[in-house]
Amino acid sequence: MLIRVEKGSAVPISSQIAEQIAMHCAAGKLASGDRLPSVRELARELAVNQNTILRVYERLVREGLLEMRQGQGTFIAEDSTGRSLASHRKRLGEEFRQMARQGIALGLTADELHEILSKALEQVQPPVNKQPAKSKTGVSS
Amino acid sequence: MIDPAIEFIDVCKRFRKQEVLRDTTFRVERGRTFAFLGRNAAGKTTAISIMMGLLSRDAGSVRVLGLDPATHPVEVRRRVGYLAEDQTMYGWMLCEEILRFMAPFYPTWDHQLALKYAKDFEVPLATKIKHLSKGQNVRLGLVLALAHRPELVILDDPALGLDPIMRKQFNRDLITHLQGEGRTVFYSSHLLYEVEPVADEVAILDAGKIVRHAETEELRRDVKQIVLHREAASQLASETRILDQRPDGADVAVIVENAETVIQKLAQVGVEHRIVDLNLDEIFEAYVAGKRSSPIAATIRVAGPQPCDA
Numbered sequence: 044m045l046i047r048v049e050k051g052s053a054v055p056i057s058s059q060i061a062e063q064i065a066m067h068c069a070a071g072k073l074a075s076g077d078r079l080p081s082v083r084e085l086a087r088e089l090a091v092n093q094n095t096i097l098r099v100y101e102r103l104v105r106e107g108l109l110e111m112r113q114g115q116g117t118f119i120a121e122d123s124t125g126r127s128l129a130s131h132r133k134r135l136g137e138e139f140r141q142m143a144r145q146g147i148a149l150g151l152t153a154d155e156l157h158e159i160l161s162k163a164l165e166q167v168q169p170p171v172n173k174q175p176a177k178s179k180t181g182v183s184s
Numbered sequence: 185m186i187d188p189a190i191e192f193i194d195v196c197k198r199f200r201k202q203e204v205l206r207d208t209t210f211r212v213e214r215g216r217t218f219a220f221l222g223r224n225a226a227g228k229t230t231a232i233s234i235m236m237g238l239l240s241r242d243a244g245s246v247r248v249l250g251l252d253p254a255t256h257p258v259e260v261r262r263r264v265g266y267l268a269e270d271q272t273m274y275g276w277m278l279c280e281e282i283l284r285f286m287a288p289f290y291p292t293w294d295h296q297l298a299l300k301y302a303k304d305f306e307v308p309l310a311t312k313i314k315h316l317s318k319g320q321n322v323r324l325g326l327v328l329a330l331a332h333r334p335e336l337v338i339l340d341d342p343a344l345g346l347d348p349i350m351r352k353q354f355n356r357d358l359i360t361h362l363q364g365e366g367r368t369v370f371y372s373s374h375l376l377y378e379v380e381p382v383a384d385e386v387a388i389l390d391a392g393k394i395v396r397h398a399e400t401e402e403l404r405r406d407v408k409q410i411v412l413h414r415e416a417a418s419q420l421a422s423e424t425r426i427l428d429q430r431p432d433g434a435d436v437a438v439i440v441e442n443a444e445t446v447i448q449k450l451a452q453v454g455v456e457h458r459i460v461d462l463n464l465d466e467i468f469e470a471y472v473a474g475k476r477s478s479p480i481a482a483t484i485r486v487a488g489p490q491p492c493d494a
Contacts, residue, residue, distance in 0.1 A: 051377035053461040055404045083364060090355040091381040092217060093363050095401075144458065 044073065044080070048089050056091060061099045062134075068108060068123045069131050075124075079109065079117045106130065187250035189214045189336045189368040190235060195244035197230055197392075204230045206392040207244070212370055214335075217363055219383035219400070220372040223472055227392040228372045229269055232340050235370075236266055249336055262290055265334035267325045269341045275314030279307055279324055283331070290332035298331035305357060319350040323357075330361065336368045343378050351375075355382050376464045386464075390472040400464075407467045408443035409460040411435050416455045420446070428474030439470040 046063045048056055067073040079085070082100060086093040100117050103109040108130075110120045120126075146156045190212040197205040204227045212218045222228045233239040235248050237257025246253060253260045273282055279302065287293040302309055305323040308316075316324060322342055329337060339358075343351045359382060362369050373379045379386070380400060387397040398406065407427070412420070417429065417436040424446055428439040439462070440446050450457050462470075 048381065050381065051463050051465060053463045053466075055401050056381055057401060083360075086359050086363075087356050089381070090352045090359065092384060093359060094384055095381070098401075 046085075046089060048091060057095050057099050057102075060089070060091070060096070061102055064099070064103060065108060065130055068119060068126075069128050071124065073119050073123070075119050075121050077119045078115075079119070081116060186214060187247065188212060189216075189249060190218075190370060191245075191247040192231070193245045195231070195234065195246060196242045197227075197234065197239070198242060204392050205234075205241075208389070208392060208394060209244075210387050210394050210397055212368060214368050215366050216384045217358075217369040217371060217382055219379040219386040220370060220389060221374065221376060221379065221386055221468060222372075222389035223374060226389045226472075228389060229340055231389070232338055232370075232372060235338060236261060236264065262292070262332070263334055263336065265329035265332070265337040267322070267329045267337070267339045267342050269344065271321075271325050273313050273321075273324070275312065277313050278309070279311055279313060279316070280309040282313065282324070282328070283309075286328055286331070292332045294331060294333060297333065298327055301327040301330055301361070304361075319346050322346060322350075322354070326354075326357065334367070336370065337362055338370045338372075340372050341374070342371070343373060343375055351378055358382055376468050380464050388468060388471050395471045403467060404461070404464070406443055407439060407441055407462060407470065408447075409437050409439045409462055409466075410443070410446065410450070410457050411437045411460065412450070412455060412457040416450075416457070420450075426476060427470040428476070430475065439467075439474060 044064070044067060046060055048059055052059065054062075064073070064079075073079075079100070080088065082093055082096045085091075086096045089096075100109060100111070104111055104117075107120055107126045108123050109117050111117050143156060146159070151159075188211045190210075192208050192210050195205050195208045196203070208227070208231060220228055220231070230239065234241050234246055235253055237253035237260050240254055248260050249263050251260050251263075274285075277285065283295070283298050283302065287295055287298075299309075301307075302324075305327060307320060307324050307327055311320075313321070313324070326342070329339075343354060346354060355378070358369065358371075363382075371379060371383065383400050385397065385399050386403060388395050396403070410420075411432065412435060414431070414434060414436050417438055420426070420438065420440075421429075424440055424442070426438050426440055430437050437460070443459070447457070447459060
């Protein structure tokens with residue numbers, strides 16, 4: 044499990060760590076039943092206060108992403124992928140709101156913002172249903 | 185009830201005409217890692233010297249592990265591990281020799297532990313102190329500060345002069361050997377981003393006064409920058425303490441405490457605003473160098489209805 048702590052960031056360290064663990068779950072790098080490093084180990088590894096790591100683990104336990112088993116350690120919970128996806132969707136929603144605000148501040152209309160988003164989607168994920176080979180030749184001529 | 189590890193109540197200290205500590209009050213509970221932040225010359229080292237019984241205070245009360253360092257300096261020093269800001273040790277001694285030299289000063293000195301720390305911290309025992317690098321020097325100081333198993337460790341800017349890799353290693357040692365064993369750590373520094381990952385709580389000292397003391401993460405939640413229209417900002421300024429404000433066109437960016445309450449209030453009244461999360465450096469700057477009063481009132485006309493000059 045690779046976790047990066049950015050010092051001097053506006054994102055609190057506990058949130059940085061929690062988000063990265065959640066991301067590893069969502070991406071399938073951590074699967075249900077995987078054991079996480081102990082609080083002590085991770086604190087030493089990242090050079091972060093043990094209480095901070097403990098709070099991160101406790102928070103993720105409350106969110107249902109992790110489970111603590113007495114005397115055995117901390118594990119990725121059952122159904123962690125679904126839960127981490129849900130929390131990511133929430134965060135993504137916030138980021139979109141932030142971007143929409145920036146767009147409005149720049150004087151863009153809702154249509155223009157939609158257009159930017161569709162363009163971005165196209166770039167990342169080429170349309171599948173539109174038989175891209177045909178339309179491409181049509182356009183380029 | 186158990187005594188706090190350190191307690192300062194209304195402590196004052198002046199050197200001739202210069203007032204260094206002014207009614208300084210704070211409390212460090214046992215088992216906590218407490219970051220003592222301040223700019224150079226804010227009074228950090230003076231406060232530490234008073235804790236260690238190396239300086240007398242002019243007024244107020246000080247307790248360290250329940251003892252008054254002014255009347256029990258030797259006892260305090262025996263129970264506290266102290267790493268001075270720029271400690272000079274006998275350069276001609278071998279590291280091994282200074283360990284044996286220091287041992288008799290402390291009834292609780294554990295020489296096996298001293299050797300173990302020296303090994304863990306990679307201190308070359310057979311080298312003369314004057315030939316140590318800055319990093320090795322700090323780590324030797326740490327071995328000397330820890331070998332008598334102190335309940336409380338006072339570190340005066342230990343990371344000063346260490347490179348980033350050494351600083352991370354130093355923080356790791358602190359986490360494993362001090363926090364891991366439940367000791368109280370009082371860590372003075374002006375490198376905020378170094379302290380943030382390890383500190384349970386932070387206190388900001390400015391011109392001899394504690395201007396803020398909070399849990400590290402609580403401070404981040406509590407202090408935020410809010411960007412809003414000038415008029416709304418001047419309204420806000422009349423009811424909320426503003427730490428810093430800077431104008432930005434028709435808007436003003438203000439830094440406030442109690443951010444959650446303030447934001448709720450703004451939302452209730454329906455004032456348009458944008459919230460900016462701050463890092464610890466920015467929060468620190470707002471407290472020690474923030475612009476409290478600003479020309480909001482004077483320039484508010486600009487933001488009003490368009491002037492009707494043609």
